[in-house]
Amino acid sequence: AQKVTQAQTEISVVEKEDVTLDCVYETRDTTYYLFWYKQPPSGELVFLIRRNSFDEQNEISGRYSWNFQKSTSSFNFTITASQVVDSAVYFCALDYTGGFKTIFGAGTRLFVKA
């Protein structure tokens, strides 16, 4: 089965706290892509990162970092020093089809309080 699980439905933190959003995926394919998208209250999903299955190097972009571990089929997302503007729903996603079908997790709603 091809599946993405985001076990955390909602997370609430206070500004400046670090927060990690978990993502576990299932796929039989050896070639696949993993993504994180952000959906702010305005509704438009915004691409954050893409990672292919052969590249397990962790990535950092400003306050965002991603930890990809094939051994545990996880692709976790950490926001350091969270800000109110980070409040949104975050989706982890999997593409094993070469670009024509992306499977999304159910999302994690992040509330960052001032």
Next chain:
Amino acid sequence: DTGVSQDPRHKITKRGQNVTFRCDPISEHNRLYWYRQTLGQGPEFLTYFQNEAQLEKSRLLSDRFSAERPKGSFSTLEIQRTEQGDSAMYLCASSLTSEATNEKLFFGSGTQLSVL
């Protein structure tokens, strides 16, 4: 603004009516996708076009749904004889097939459909 645009933003209709949504992708993008999102869930794939060819359809897309992309540019999604279960946000996305950007989706703001 050169992003993906969708029209209308909101649509309220009565059960049994037909509705049509439009999506204008980013102009140079050759791939166009329709997704459906219900409250508290992630987007679910409905269908995909490569240029004007519809190459993949989900089992979620019943016979009442039809999508077109006649000239490989904008796309329409029509739902006939709407049912209350069709109420959802309908999202359009586009992408460009290239080594650097493959599979990265650019989404529109969606059309929120409410069937009364």
